[in-house]
Amino acid sequence: MSLLALAVGGRGLVDPDEPVLHVDDEAFLRSRAAFETTRVYGGRPFKLVEHLARLAGSAERVEIGRIDTEELTRLAALALEAAAAPDAMLRLFVTPGRNGAGSPTQVAMVSTLPEGLDEVRARGIKLVSIQLGLDPDLRASAPWLLGGVKSTSYAVNMAAEAEAKRRGADDAVFLGSGDIVLEGPVTNIWWHDDDVLYTPALELGILAGVTRATLLEEAGAAGYEVREGVFPLDHVAAANEAFTSSSIREVMPVVELDGKAIGDGAPGPAARELQEALRRAALR
Ligand SMILES: Cc1ncc(COP(=O)(O)O)c(C=O)c1O
Numbered sequence: 001m002s003l004l005a006l007a008v009g010g011r012g013l014v015d016p017d018e019p020v021l022h023v024d025d026e027a028f029l030r031s032r033a034a035f036e037t038t039r040v041y042g043g044r045p046f047k048l049v050e051h052l053a054r055l056a057g058s059a060e061r062v063e064i065g066r067i068d069t070e071e072l073t074r075l076a077a078l079a080l081e082a083a084a085a086p087d088a089m090l091r092l093f094v095t096p097g098r099n100g101a102g103s104p105t106q107v108a109m110v111s112t113l114p115e116g117l118d119e120v121r122a123r124g125i126k127l128v129s130i131q132l133g134l135d136p137d138l139r140a141s142a143p144w145l146l147g148g149v150k151s152t153s154y155a156v157n158m159a160a161e162a163e164a165k166r167r168g169a170d171d172a173v174f175l176g177s178g179d180i181v182l183e184g185p186v187t188n189i190w191w192h193d194d195d196v197l198y199t200p201a202l203e204l205g206i207l208a209g210v211t212r213a214t215l216l217e218e219a220g221a222a223g224y225e226v227r228e229g230v231f232p233l234d235h236v237a238a239a240n241e242a243f244t245s246s247s248i249r250e251v252m253p254v255v256e257l258d259g260k261a262i263g264d265g266a267p268g269p270a271a272r273e274l275q276e277a278l279r280r281a282a283l284r
Contacts, residue, residue, distance in 0.1 A: 001089070001111045005082035007075035009068070009106035013082055021105060027095035033152040034058035034067075038210070038247045040088040040110070041282040045076060046247070048090075050210045054150060055092055061149045064096050064104050075108035083110035089248055093152070117249060121275065124255030124267040125170035125244070129179075129233055130160045136176035136230060139205025147205020157185035169256070171244065176204065179233040187244035187252070188212040191236045191262075192224075192270040198235065201228040211245040211278065218277035224270065233257075241268025251275035 003016040014020060027033035035058075036051040045051075052069045059067045072092055080090065093107040139147030146153075164172040173189055174182040183189055183206040190199045197219050202208050219226050236242055240263040242254035251274050253267030262268075 001114055003109060003111050004085055004088065005079040005110045007078040007082075007108045009071050009075060009104075012075075013078050016109075020107060021095060022098050024098050025095050025102075025105065026097070026100040027093070027105075027152060029099075031151070031153040031155070032062050032064075032100070033093060033095040034062055034064060035094070035150060035152055036092045038090050039113070039250070039282070040080065040085070040090050041279075043080065043084075043086050045080065045090045046282045047210045047214065048073070048076065050213070051092070051247075054208065054210065055094060058150045059094050059104075061143070061146060062096075062151050063100075064094055067094050067104065068106060072106050072108065075106060079108040079110045085110065085112065087113060089113050113248065117252075120170070121250075121252055122267070124253040126168070126256040127171055127173050127184075127242075127244075127254050128164045128167050128169040128258055129175050130163060130172040131179075132174045132176060132182065134176045134182075134205075136178065136180040136182070136204050140203050145205065148202065148207055150207060154185075160185045171252075173233075173236075173244075173257075175233060180204070181231050181233055181236055182206050183209075184244050184246075187246040187249060189236070189242065189244050189254075190215070190270075191239035191242040191254075192268060193239045195225065197224045197226045197270060198231060198239070199226070199228055201230060204230065209245055209247075211247055211250065214278060214281055215245055215251070215274050218274055218281060219270075222273060222277060237262070239263065241270060243268070243271040243274075250278055 006016045091109045095105045160172040188209040253271040
C-alpha cells in the first residue's frame with residue numbers, strides 16, 4: 001500500500017511526505033482518535049455517508065466531540081481528485097488535537113489497495129480463534145470499553161493478526177468468554193448452514209460494519225434467511241461455509257478454522273453470491 005494523496009483540515013491538499021500532526025496530539029500520546037476506511041470503486045467512495053455517520057459516533061465516544069462532516073467530505077473529494085485512482089482506499093481520521101484541548105485535526109488519505117486480494121479470495125483464508133477474555137454481555141453496558149467504536153487503538157487487533165500468522169493462518173476471529181464468536185481484527189464474520197446465514201449481533205459490542213449492513217440487505221434480497229445473535233465457536237466450525245466481510249477485503253471466504261476444514265474446505269456459494277452482489281451495489 002502506498003499513500004497517493006493527502007488532504008488536511010484548514011490546509012487542503014498536502015504533500016504526502018509532509019508531517020501533519022503535532023507530537024502532543026492525543027492521537028499520538030494516547031492513541032485516542034477515530035478513523036474510517038472505505039473502498040473507492042470507479043473513483044467514488046462506497047457508502048461515504050454511512051462511514052461519516054459512524055466516524056461521528058466514534059468521535060463522540062472517544063471524547064473528540066462533533067466532527068465537521070462537510071469539511072471531511074471536501075477533504076475526501078480533494079484527495080480523491082489528486083490521487084486520480086479508480087480503485088483505491090480512502091481513510092478518514094479525526095484527532096483531538098494538541099493535548100486534547102486544541103481544535104480537532106481532520107485528515108483524508110487515499111492509498112493504493114493491498115495487493116492480491118482477489119487471489120486470496122479465490123483460494124479462501126484460514127482463521128484461528130483468539131480469546132479476548134471479555135464477558136460478551138458486558139460491552140453493551142460498559143461504554144468505557146468502547147465496544148463498536150472505530151478508534152485508532154488497534155494495537156491489540158494487529159497483535160491478533162500477527163499471532164494468527166505465527167500460527168500459520170491468514171487472520172483471526174475474536175472470542176468472548178464462553179467461546180462466543182465476536183468479529184475479526186478488521187472484519188465481521190458470517191457463516192452459512194441450511195440456507196440460513198448467521199452473524200454475531202451488534203449487542204456484543206462488535207463494530208457495525210458498513211459492509212455487514214450492505215450484506216444484510218443483499219442477503220435478504222437474494223432470499224437468505226439471516227440470523228443475528230450470540231453463537232459459540234462450535235456453531236461456526238460445524239457450518240457448511242464461512243466468510244468475513246470488510247470494506248477493503250469485501251467478502252472473503254474462510255476455508256479453515258483452527259486447523260480444521262469448514263465444509264468441504266473450499267470457498268462456498270453464499271460467499272461467491274454475496275461478493276458479486278456487493279460489487280454490483282458498489283458499482284451502481
Ligand atoms: C473490528 C472491525 N470489525 C469489522 C470491520 C468491518 O467494517 P466495514 O465493513 O465497515 O469495513 C472492521 C473494519 O475495519 C473492523 O475494524
